[in-house]
Amino acid sequence: MSVSSLSSLSSLEEEMPRTRRRNAIKLNAFEEYNDMQFRARFRVSKETVLFLESQFGSSLKPLTKSNRAIQPVDQILITLRFYATGSYQRVIGDIFHIEQPTVHRIVHKVTAKIAAMKSLYINMPTSDEFVDIANGFYGIAAFPRVVGAVDCTHIKILSPGGAQSEVYRNRKGYFSLNVQMVCDANLRIRNVIARWPGSVHDSTIFNDSPLCAQLERGDFGNMVILGDSGYPCRPYLLTPILNTQTPAEEAYNRSQISTRNPIERLFGVLKRRFPSLQNGMGLKIKNIPPVIVACAVLHNVAIIRQDNLQEAEDSLPYVEEEPTVQSIDRDTNQNFLVRSMIINTHFSH
Structure with missing residues (x-):
């Protein structure tokens, strides 16, 4: 099994009982990590994540009010974590306690939203x-x-x-x-x-x-x-x-x-x-070209916002x-x- 594949479950997900995953409390990354730790994990600042949410977060809002619904800002963080880790599923699972099919859907949905900003940021x-x-x-x-x-x-x-x-x-x-x-x-x-x-x-x-x-x-x-x-x-x-x-x-x-x-x-x-x-x-x-374009857009967004990695x-x-x-x-x-x-x-x- 390839650790970099979105099409298979990580070993952690396979070992974790479904009831535990279903009831797990998701991590609030904004509170859990200081600014440096946050950048190290998600490759942009908290402010840049909130900026991205302001640009297209409304289109990511869950259709239900379930307490397990994944909010737009968390969907953005899941996607950024994918870009930051070379798509290691177990790392994303550790943080957000969600199942692989959900990760798959979120990454591709958010990637499409970021890539769609190309005409605004790459000219x-x-x-x-x-x-x-x-x-x-x-x-x-x-x-x-x-x-x-x-x-x-x-x-x-x-x-x-x-x-x-x-x-x-x-x-x-x-x-x-x-x-x-x-x-x-x-x-x-x-x-x-x-x-x-x-x-x-x-x-x-x-x-x-x-x-x-x-x-x-x-x-x-x-x-x-x-x-x-x-x-x-x-x-x-x-x-x-x-x-x-x-x-x-x-x-x-x-x-x-x-x-x-x-x-x-x-x-x-x-x-x-x-x-x-x-x-x-x-x-x-x-599915790879949209990810490359999305990373290019994020790079330019970071430059414009002076969001540098130390x-x-x-x-x-x-x-x-x-x-x-x-x-x-x-x-x-x-x-x-x-x-x-x-x-x-x-x-x-």
């Missing part, structure tokens, strides 16, 4: 934000006109089985979803795509994305995004030079790599806040994934003109 910068976003990136290593950094990260899943299962096995050998994100210099997520199998290349995900179409249309003016060498160089997507030949190109590479570092930091912070994204989830594949820098270190390098580096076509111009204008001194 590419508007023209009014361009200057502030670009200044944030410029302050890192003097790279101009940057509106975002893009990269992909793998979220572990169980083998889906069947004839198509191998498409989910990534080049590291485990099953995953390959998730693309764009962030700004403050680690705020600006774009997320969470539906591609682990074997799909980063550049394929980008080329198929609505974001690529927006950039092709010129929706962001002369602003650019930065990517690693797993992406093709474009007028709007600037990548490192694989084989530098001049001091200006070396300076460009140093600045480019430092300036896109926020996306690597983001993946570390996101997976430390919600360890289920690091450890993997034993859900059906169709231990974030010291636990669950994130290991940067090496990109699969694009085979073409230099060319004279228009895909490289913007990169060459920035090298000559800003890094040739």
Whole structure:
């Protein structure tokens, strides 16, 4: 039995008599834990939980007035505990003394509510934000006109089985979803795509994305995004030079790599806040993307509310994934003109 599966009971639940579970008194987490203990268990502050309840709690209210009905705030806590533990059922059962089918229903219902907030909290910068976003990136290593950094990260899943299962096995050998994100210099997520199998290349995900179409249309003016060498160089997507030949190109590479570092930091912070994204989830594949999106929304909510985890820098270190390098580096076509111009204008001194 997988401890990370929502489809099976934990050993604790199997051993606990049904009468005990039925009559158990649920823990009042707000009173039981101080602020630090609460954050450690639910990954956000008490105030942020109450904020979430104010946003969609009315839609979670139980239909009956039974004294065993689970209130909206507890449903949110159950879901947060799921994100925080990699879906260990016995931990959730210990705290709330509820049965697995109820946990299953609550997690998916609350996840859908949080994920539905995506359009409010995850958006590419508007023209009014361009200057502030670009200044944030410029302050890192003097790279101009940057509106975002893009990269992909793998979220572990169980083998889906069947004839198509191998498409989910990534080049590291485990099953995953390959998730693309764009962030700004403050680690705020600006774009997320969470539906591609682990074997799909980063550049394929980008080329198929609505974001690529927006950039092709010129929706962001002369602003650019930065990517690693797993992406093709474009007028709007600037990548490192694989084989530098001049001091200006070396300076460009140093600045480019430092300036896109926020996306690597983001993946570390996101997976430390919600360890289920690091450890993997034993859900059906169709149910995993909403959880990823919900965690991304919660990350941005936490940034806006300045809800920081004190231990974030010291636990669950994130290991940067090496990109699969694009085979073409230099060319004279228009895909490289913007990169060459920035090298000559800003890094040739």
